[in-house]
Amino acid sequence: MLATLSFILAMLASTAFTLKLVKLLREAREQKQRLKKIICRQRAKRKLVEEDLRIAAIAFEAQEGMVITDEHRNILRVNHAFTLITGYHREEALGKQTSLLKSGLHGAGYYEDMGRQLDTNAYWQGEIWNRRKNGEVYPEWLTITAVKNPSGKVINYVATMLDITQRKAAEAKLEHLAYHDPLTGLANRRLLIDRLQHSLLAKSRSNLYGAILFLDLDNFKTINDSSGHGKGDMLLQVAAKRLAHSIRKGDTLARHGGDEFVLLLEELSDNIRETAIETQMIATKILADLAAAYDLDHAEFHSSASIGITLFDKQSTSAEELLKQVEVAMYEAKSSGGNTFRFFDKDMLDIVNTRAALEADMRLGLQQEQFVLYYQPQVSSTGQVTGAEALVRWQHPQKGLVPPCNFIPLAEESGLIISLGAWILKTACATLAAWQKTAGKQHMTLAVNVSARQFRQCDFVAQVLGNIAHYNINASKLKLELTESLLIDNIEETIDKMNQLKAKGVGFSLDDFGTGYSSLSYLKRLPLDQLKIDQSFVRDIVSNNNDAVITRTIIALGQSLGLAVIAEGVETAAQRDFLQQQGCLSYQGYLYGKPSADLI
Numbered sequence: 001m002l003a004t005l006s007f008i009l010a011m012l013a014s015t016a017f018t019l020k021l022v023k024l025l026r027e028a029r030e031q032k033q034r035l036k037k038i039i040c041r042q043r044a045k046r047k048l049v050e051e052d053l054r055i056a057a058i059a060f061e062a063q064e065g066m067v068i069t070d071e072h073r074n075i076l077r078v079n080h081a082f083t084l085i086t087g088y089h090r091e092e093a094l095g096k097q098t099s100l101l102k103s104g105l106h107g108a109g110y111y112e113d114m115g116r117q118l119d120t121n122a123y124w125q126g127e128i129w130n131r132r133k134n135g136e137v138y139p140e141w142l143t144i145t146a147v148k149n150p151s152g153k154v155i156n157y158v159a160t161m162l163d164i165t166q167r168k169a170a171e172a173k174l175e176h177l178a179y180h181d182p183l184t185g186l187a188n189r190r191l192l193i194d195r196l197q198h199s200l201l202a203k204s205r206s207n208l209y210g211a212i213l214f215l216d217l218d219n220f221k222t223i224n225d226s227s228g229h230g231k232g233d234m235l236l237q238v239a240a241k242r243l244a245h246s247i248r249k250g251d252t253l254a255r256h257g258g259d260e261f262v263l264l265l266e267e268l269s270d271n272i273r274e275t276a277i278e279t280q281m282i283a284t285k286i287l288a289d290l291a292a293a294y295d296l297d298h299a300e301f302h303s304s305a306s307i308g309i310t311l312f313d314k315q316s317t318s319a320e321e322l323l324k325q326v327e328v329a330m331y332e333a334k335s336s337g338g339n340t341f342r343f344f345d346k347d348m349l350d351i352v353n354t355r356a357a358l359e360a361d362m363r364l365g366l367q368q369e370q371f372v373l374y375y376q377p378q379v380s381s382t383g384q385v386t387g388a389e390a391l392v393r394w395q396h397p398q399k400g401l402v403p404p405c406n407f408i409p410l411a412e413e414s415g416l417i418i419s420l421g422a423w424i425l426k427t428a429c430a431t432l433a434a435w436q437k438t439a440g441k442q443h444m445t446l447a448v449n450v451s452a453r454q455f456r457q458c459d460f461v462a463q464v465l466g467n468i469a470h471y472n473i474n475a476s477k478l479k480l481e482l483t484e485s486l487l488i489d490n491i492e493e494t495i496d497k498m499n500q501l502k503a504k505g506v507g508f509s510l511d512d513f514g515t516g517y518s519s520l521s522y523l524k525r526l527p528l529d530q531l532k533i534d535q536s537f538v539r540d541i542v543s544n545n546n547d548a549v550i551t552r553t554i555i556a557l558g559q560s561l562g563l564a565v566i567a568e569g570v571e572t573a574a575q576r577d578f579l580q581q582q583g584c585l586s587y588q589g590y591l592y593g594k595p596s597a598d599l600i
């Protein structure tokens, strides 16, 4: 019994033991699995860290130079790119201060400002000039980041640096291109205006005068057209070099365009007279320099320039205004024969401005049909009206009736005479058509003034014939008045055009005869019908023997060439009688009637 009991007890005890053992074993297994997991996780973590380190190492050896310093800017690490940029090897840089790279080009304030920004933002980025080990100063794009510990104290600085020498050079090249003329290397118009504006701003604080010289080569177009653009370019280059010799440091020499150069001389003198004299001396020297012979590819060329000059001071207006002034002066120099200079004069600008306004006004006048034709009778020795001369007037809405001498010269210069002349011709033909339908007027001729530019138009003949056909008029009643200067210019073309019109019956009168350079040889070749004695000879014909002789000669010349002769500006019976005695049998002048809008 006892044995059974002890057995049972033993059994119970061993069961409890076994249970305990099983539990222990299970716990041990779980612990092991936990450990395994931890080890696995740690391995993974270490792998990540290793990967990070590997990436960091690659990044550190990237193209950009990198420097890591301690909080006192002592260099702790540099990469290979740092050595390539700065020339310092790792061993030479480690332990040194970053001031090792200072170029000396930035003042203390620059670095203080950088330090302040790093303190507040933990970051600085910008362009900086540093110095390489070989002493060369170079531009660098620098980024600095401050690294802080968890308590916010800076423990390191990490800097990346990019050498921007090449980028800077490219930028400078682009900038140079934008502001310079590629052919001559001189400043271009843009830079000139920049400098001029700058100079005007600076002038507001100075009492010194400056001067602008505007140069235009006189015969450049001829050389360029006849010898080719290559030679033209060479001439410009040599001229630019000669000009560059004439200037002081600080002056601006620019190619304004084509064969135009502008010289900006600043701060000459506080006395306008002295400034003018000094500028005049410079201009004289430039003219002499430019007039010397040019050896272009072993061929000798000659050139000269026209120079416009304007002086400016602190009261001067805008850059554009000054350039306009100096250009006006240059044209003045050019129109007085070239190879000379002219100072700008305010009255001249007023003239130019008035002309510009008049031209615009004329365009409008043409659009709005403000022009009218007046007619002045032409009379025979028996007092019969044989016809009339058409004379244009401008019926201006504000200015009233404007005489042709106030607008014809400008119309010729601006080319407006082409459309104005076309209108005159058309209107005159319409008048002739009306006369030819009116009893007692069918015999009348109408003289129409034709200006050189109008006559030179390649479709001039077609225009005249077109009007004749359109208005169905008798062409022999239309008489075109041409001047001597028009006829001499390109005489073959003139004769050809005149013959084409002559063949259809159109007549020709030589206007203002005696004032030009008529020569008998060409007078004989021209298919003219009439000579018109200029009114300047008629005016004093009775009192001035010279005029009397000239008039007599013209009449005799007309007779010998088989041409009719008409005198214009006949105001008195005495003039008419004298003319008649000499054999001139046609007259036009106030004695018979002033030009009027009424159709005769």
Ligand code: C2E
Residues within 6 Å of the ligand: 376, 390, 391, 392, 403, 404, 405, 408, 424, 448, 449, 450, 451, 511, 512, 535, 568, 569, 570, 571, 588, 589, 590, 591, 595
């Ligand atoms: P022109 O062709 O020599 O015209 C004659 C000018 O003398 C006209 O001046 C006329 O009014 C003026 N005249 C006529 N008789 C007398 C006189 O007895 N005494 C004085 N003192 N003057 C007299 P106008 O009409 O002022 O024309 C001036 C110039 O304008 C013309 O000179 C001509 O060159 C130009 N012109 C006029 N009409 C036209 C036109 O339709 N076309 C072109 N191209 N030019 C024109």
Ligand code: CA
Residues within 6 Å of the ligand: 389, 449, 481, 511
């Ligand atoms: Ca005339």
Ligand code: CA
Residues within 6 Å of the ligand: 511, 512, 532, 534, 535, 568
């Ligand atoms: Ca005349």
